Amino acid sequence: MDATRLFRVILIVAILVVVLCGSAFLGIVPQQAWPDQPSVAHHRLAATYREACGSCHLAYSPALLPAASWQLVLRRLPEHYTQCLSLADDTRQTLEAYLTAHAADRSTQDLAREVLDSLGRAWPKRITEVAHIRRVHQTLAPETWARPGIGGRGDCAACHPGAQYGEFDRENAAIPRS
Numbered sequence: 127m128d129a130t131r132l133f134r135v136i137l138i139v140a141i142l143v144v145v146l147c148g149s150a151f152l153g154i155v156p157q158q159a160w161p162d163q164p165s166v167a168h169h170r171l172a173a174t175y176r177e178a179c180g181s182c183h184l185a186y187s188p189a190l191l192p193a194a195s196w197q198l199v200l201r202r203l204p205e206h207y208t209q210c211l212s213l214a215d216d217t218r219q220t221l222e223a224y225l226t227a228h229a230a231d232r233s234t235q236d237l238a239r240e241v242l243d244s245l246g247r248a249w250p251k252r253i254t255e256v257a258h259i260r261r262v263h264q265t266l267a268p269e270t271w272a273r274p275g276i277g278g279r280g281d282c283a284a285c286h287p288g289a290q291y292g293e294f295d296r297e298n299a300a301i302p303r304s
């Protein structure tokens with residue numbers, strides 16, 4: 127092989143590597159779902175979710191409820207607990223696709239499996255009603271939840287510093303003293 131041909135082969139291989147890695151980076155090549163290998167597309171969706179659903183309370187980790195529960199929440203936006211929410215139709219559809227794809231019945235996280243196992247066929251509208259979530263907090267006295275530093279049972283971040291990343295390990299939980 128003369129030098130020019132060798133150079134041409136090296137060039138073609140280099141171009142192929144760049145194209146393949148580049149498309150994987152842009153999320154064109156399907157990647158494993160969050161949280162193991164977040165793609166750029168995933169980060170964009172997660173940002174949309176935080177913006178639409180993280181202003182009044184924590185943008186709850188999708189793995190805390192099954193897909194059917196998220197669909198119930200998103201299809202009843204005008205009766206969002208005590209609030210009336212409205213979202214553009216395409217935003218609502220984007221959020222539904224995102225939450226469904228990472229819901230307890232799709233996620234590979236241990237917590238997702240524990241949530242799902244505890245539910246049977248129930249589709250609660252609240253994370254605080256999930257049997258597993260109630261069970262892990264049984265050791266907390268009722269007075270604890272009433273402390274001013276805690277905005278109720280749904281205020282996960284008050285005691286779990288990693289709540290926004292879906293991290294709830296008991297070793298890291300810290301209850302505000304007041």
Ligand code: HEC
Nearest residue numbers: 178179181182183199207208209251252253254255278280
């Ligand atoms: C305008 C404020 C507001 C926005 C925006 C908002 N919520 Fe809520 N959300 C609330 C209120 C108020 C509650 C009830 C809190 C309570 O009863 O303690 C709630 C409760 C929830 C709960 C139940 C929490 C529990 O108790 O287990 C879920 C799930 C939830 N919201 C999901 C969402 C999603 C998904 C979005 C985005 C589409 C969203 N929220 C946007 C105000 C909001």
Ligand code: HEC
Nearest residue numbers: 253262265276278279280281282284285294295296299301
């Ligand atoms: C008042 C503080 C407080 C709030 C609010 C709270 N937690 Fe916890 N959570 C704890 C404590 C403390 C533990 C550890 C309990 C134990 O060791 O018996 C715990 C344990 C857990 C565990 C089990 C962790 C493990 O290592 O097995 C999960 C999951 C969890 N919480 C999720 C949540 C979610 C989701 C929310 C919000 C919907 C929430 N928590 C709100 C204090 C809180």
